[in-house]
Amino acid sequence: MRLKLVPQNTNWDFFARPTLTLGISGVLMVLALISFLLQGLNFGIDFRGGTTIRTESAETIDIAEYRDAVGSLGLGDISISEVFDPTFGPDQNVAMVRIQAQEGQEAVTAEVVAEVEAALREAVPDIRFLSVESVGPKVSGELIQTAVIAVLLAISAVLVYIWLRFEWQFALGAVAALVHDVVLTIGVFSELQIQFDLAIIAALLTIVGYSLNDTVVVFDRVRENLRKYKKKPLKDVMNISINETLSRTVMTSVTTLIALVSLIVLGGDVIRGFVFAMLWGVIVGTYSSVFVASAILLKLGVKRDWSKPDANAGNQFANVDA
Amino acid sequence: MLQIDLWKRVVIWALCALGLLLALPNAFYTRVETANDATAAIETGASDPALREQAAMWPAFLPSGLVNLGLDLRGGAHLLAEVQVEDVYETRLQAMWPEVRDLLREERDRIGTIRLQPSEPDTLRVRLNQNPDQVQAAAEIVRGLARPVTSVTGAGASDIEVSTDGADVVVRLSEAERRATDERTVKQALEIVRRRIDEVGTREPTIQRQGSDRILIQVPGVGSAAELKEIIGTTAQLTFQPVVSRTSDKDASPGAGNEVLPSLDTPGQYYILERAPVVSGEALVDAQPSFDQNGQPAVNFRFNTSGARKFGDYTAENIGNPFAIVLDDEVISAPVIQSHIPGGSGIITGDFTVEESTQLAVLLRAGALPAELIFLEERTIGPELGADSIEAGKIACIVAFIAVLVFMVLSYGTFGLFANAALLLNVGLIFGLLSLIGATLTLPGIAGIVLTIGMAVDANVLVFERIREEARTAKGPSRAIELGYEKALSAILDANITTFITAVILFAMGSGPVRGFAITLGLGILTSVFTAIFVTRLIMVIWFERRRPKKLEV
Numbered sequence: 001m002r003l004k005l006v007p008q009n010t011n012w013d014f015f016a017r018p019t020l021t022l023g024i025s026g027v028l029m030v031l032a033l034i035s036f037l038l039q040g041l042n043f044g045i046d047f048r049g050g051t052t053i054r055t056e057s058a059e060t061i062d063i064a065e066y067r068d069a070v071g072s073l074g075l076g077d078i079s080i081s082e083v084f085d086p087t088f089g090p091d092q093n094v095a096m097v098r099i100q101a102q103e104g105q106e107a108v109t110a111e112v113v114a115e116v117e118a119a120l121r122e123a124v125p126d127i128r129f130l131s132v133e134s135v136g137p138k139v140s141g142e143l144i145q146t147a148v149i150a151v152l153l154a155i156s157a158v159l160v161y162i163w164l165r166f167e168w169q170f171a172l173g174a175v176a177a178l179v180h181d182v183v184l185t186i187g188v189f190s191e192l193q194i195q196f197d198l199a200i201i202a203a204l205l206t207i208v209g210y211s212l213n214d215t216v217v218v219f220d221r222v223r224e225n226l227r228k229y230k231k232k233p234l235k236d237v238m239n240i241s242i243n244e245t246l247s248r249t250v251m252t253s254v255t256t257l258i259a260l261v262s263l264i265v266l267g268g269d270v271i272r273g274f275v276f277a278m279l280w281g282v283i284v285g286t287y288s289s290v291f292v293a294s295a296i297l298l299k300l301g302v303k304r305d306w307s308k309p310d311a312n313a314g315n316q317f318a319n320v321d322a
Numbered sequence: 323m324l325q326i327d328l329w330k331r332v333v334i335w336a337l338c339a340l341g342l343l344l345a346l347p348n349a350f351y352t353r354v355e356t357a358n359d360a361t362a363a364i365e366t367g368a369s370d371p372a373l374r375e376q377a378a379m380w381p382a383f384l385p386s387g388l389v390n391l392g393l394d395l396r397g398g399a400h401l402l403a404e405v406q407v408e409d410v411y412e413t414r415l416q417a418m419w420p421e422v423r424d425l426l427r428e429e430r431d432r433i434g435t436i437r438l439q440p441s442e443p444d445t446l447r448v449r450l451n452q453n454p455d456q457v458q459a460a461a462e463i464v465r466g467l468a469r470p471v472t473s474v475t476g477a478g479a480s481d482i483e484v485s486t487d488g489a490d491v492v493v494r495l496s497e498a499e500r501r502a503t504d505e506r507t508v509k510q511a512l513e514i515v516r517r518r519i520d521e522v523g524t525r526e527p528t529i530q531r532q533g534s535d536r537i538l539i540q541v542p543g544v545g546s547a548a549e550l551k552e553i554i555g556t557t558a559q560l561t562f563q564p565v566v567s568r569t570s571d572k573d574a575s576p577g578a579g580n581e582v583l584p585s586l587d588t589p590g591q592y593y594i595l596e597r598a599p600v601v602s603g604e605a606l607v608d609a610q611p612s613f614d615q616n617g618q619p620a621v622n623f624r625f626n627t628s629g630a631r632k633f634g635d636y637t638a639e640n641i642g643n644p645f646a647i648v649l650d651d652e653v654i655s656a657p658v659i660q661s662h663i664p665g666g667s668g669i670i671t672g673d674f675t676v677e678e679s680t681q682l683a684v685l686l687r688a689g690a691l692p693a694e695l696i697f698l699e700e701r702t703i704g705p706e707l708g709a710d711s712i713e714a715g716k717i718a719c720i721v722a723f724i725a726v727l728v729f730m731v732l733s734y735g736t737f738g739l740f741a742n743a744a745l746l747l748n749v750g751l752i753f754g755l756l757s758l759i760g761a762t763l764t765l766p767g768i769a770g771i772v773l774t775i776g777m778a779v780d781a782n783v784l785v786f787e788r789i790r791e792e793a794r795t796a797k798g799p800s801r802a803i804e805l806g807y808e809k810a811l812s813a814i815l816d817a818n819i820t821t822f823i824t825a826v827i828l829f830a831m832g833s834g835p836v837r838g839f840a841i842t843l844g845l846g847i848l849t850s851v852f853t854a855i856f857v858t859r860l861i862m863v864i865w866f867e868r869r870r871p872k873k874l875e876v
Contacts, residue, residue, distance in 0.1 A: 255726050
């Protein structure tokens with residue numbers, strides 16, 4: 001008895017209400033943008049500059065006590081939060097102390113860190129400092145720039161690749177899906193105010209990669225079926241293609257989700273934000289390859305006059321032999 | 323149908339075996355690490371029986387490359403420093419002043435007396451006191467000091483630009499010279515940082531140039547960024563300068579060509595010194611911590627030949643006058659020259675502790691930084707946090723692995739087992755490649771591996787689903803398998819190439835942990851495509867040849 005997540009011969013209509021699904025995606029994107037504009041992202045020190053100190057002590061953490069200890073130092077906005085994680089033992093009480101970048105300082109000053117550590121040590125004698133990370137505002141500005149460039153570069157590289165391998169309508173559809181995924185991910189991070197740091201950019205790019213992976217598999221089948229069913233309306237061809245690839249789409253999403261869920265539960269809090277971004281991205285990416293990329297392809301239409309009859313003629317990899 | 327040539331089979335298995343062999347040392351991480359350290363020590367000349375024993379813990383015929391653990395996993399200190407390249411312009415121009423002065427003095431009859439004017443750090447401004455109308459002639463004389471720039475790009479240009487401004491001759495470094503100087507400064511700073519860290523003797527430090535004027539320093543293991551900064555952040559510019567007078571007023575006007583510097587040990591004590599040093603730290607060949615005749619910690623030093631001659635001549639001519647030993651613009655001490663000091667060795671005394679004198683000796687031996695470093699980024703990661711992260715990552719990997727394995731068998735039966743074999747091989751190959759290229763595994767890198775576990779099955783899933791489809795319509799099991807592979811290939815390649823593109827971009831743009839993620843993701847894509855289109859296919863063909871099933875149970 002085989003486990004089947006998707007029945008064998010599905011014949012679902014994915015484009016019964018294309019305007020509605022595209023509309024929902026559009027509304028979600030607008031909401032994400034509004035949230036981003038209203039509250040902005042909770043940038044980590046990579047992008048904002050400043051210092052984070054990770055502390056651990058056997059005593060339970062009293063945030064007010066920590067705040068009192070460092071509040072008198074006059075270092076501006078200091079945020080203190082306790083970190084919870086199922087992998088921590090009973091004696092592991094972990095807190096993150098975040099100090100903003102100090103006014104008018106390009107570099108990081110060791111004195112500030114030393115002051116804060118001394119003040120905390122006085123309040124909580126058994127405190128240990130597991131990590132201290134400081135980023136100067138000069139670098140953080142550049143990091144933002146590099147990150148934005150990286151995401152744009154990835155999207156345009158993909159646009160060009162798909163355009164070369166398929167048709168421009170496919171490329172537009174795929175890129176629309178990517179933008180959709182990236183915007184929704186940023187929206188979630190701004191809405192939930194999860195810390196947004198350099199690793200999240202890596203996650204964003206992975207989402208771009210994953211979502212694309214999914215979209216390309218669907219498109220590959222659409223391309224093949226367009227040659228196979230020359231007379232069928234585009235909508236039917238696309239439905240056939242998505243139904244045919246559906247069980248693969250679900251299988252791959254589920255295996256990836258299994259891996260990610262085990263990471264988010266067991267992988268420790270340091271990379272939780274990163275894994276969360278990917279988890280969200282896999283779900284959104286799977287959705288968007290059908291309901292955004294393919295829906296847009298359907299709206300744009302596609303050239304049906306394939307002068308070359310051979311299904312694999314346009315595919316330079318067709319002769320790769322193993 | 324469904325045939326794979328024998329030589330291809332051999333190549334595929336050989337590649338797998340090679341990959342796994344390369345990955346093998348990582349399974350015995352600490353043992354191999356100790357053995358490698360011992361071997362390295364023996365190569366440098368040590369011959370301790372204990373070392374030999376340690377070296378023998380891992381047989382020499384096996385590969386011994388290990389995956390480097392990133393700072394976030396091993397703990398350690400990370401610093402990003404920016405070299406203040408502009409500092410050097412000032413030193414360069416100041417060093418020109420005596421030359422300019424002597425040259426213009428020879429022409430005193432024509433251009434009269436001259437005086438050095440205070441100016442911005444990157445210019446040298448000389449005023450003609452008596453004959454301002456001769457300023458062009460004076461500029462022409464100074465131009466005679468120009469030398470061609472010594473660099474590939476700046477060929478043909480001269481190193482200084484001389485202009486006039488009223489009665490002033492203004493000397494600046496040319497654009498080409500600035501670029502050449504910047505380049506030299508950063509290279510020199512990099513070298514000095516490397517030497518200082520080597521002197522302290524930490525293992526496997528990473529010291530890299532980043533961009534035009536930055537240096538990235540990563541030192542794994544214990545220690546904090548603050549400690550590291552003390553070693554590499556000190557300029558350690560040592561000079562011996564003639565003393566003009568002492569003062570207690572830090573705003574005292576020093577006079578042209580002189581400067582006021584504070585005393586290191588006595589607050590409120592200042593010295594007026596001639597700016598041009600007699601000898602500087604570059605002339606040092608050795609420095610060792612020692613004790614002076616009163617048993618106080620001190621540093622012994624020795625000059626090279628030219629430094630020794632200059633120092634000897636100066637001390638011979640200035641018996642009875644004080645001279646100052648200056649470290650990074652602070653006067654350590656200002657002894658009076660008692661006698662001619664030939665031979666070029668001496669001792670620096672001051673109010674040192676033993677640690678301070680040892681560190682000073684290290685800094686002097688390694689040489690001075692050509693310019694100040696400012697730190698843009700510093701991170702200290704405690705080793706326990708790293709160990710916790712590894713532990714958590716390991717558990718997450720194992721759980722993810724088992725869950726995916728079970729899920730695949732449930733979904734595809736026998737074929738699922740094939741995919742699982744490929745998956746195990748896949749992770750082995752990733753580690754093999756990581757060890758081979760000496761890449762660094764970071765925490766996001768582990769996430770990359772976990773993600774690859776999830777995604778690696780994708781290629782196999784594509785094939786299996788395709789085989790399923792073909793088996794429904796087709797023409798017998800072997801044809802279905804063949805068609806499945808053939809038709810899934812374009813989707814597999816397109817999908818993985820696009821993901822690979824993003825991995826490459828991440829690698830190129832990212833730094834540190836992000837780059838670690840890009841590496842494992844990229845390698846994961848390569849190995850998963852390899853295992854899916856070659857290894858599982860080969861396994862499947864072998865299975866098919868043995869069983870010859872009439873019907874496919876996919």
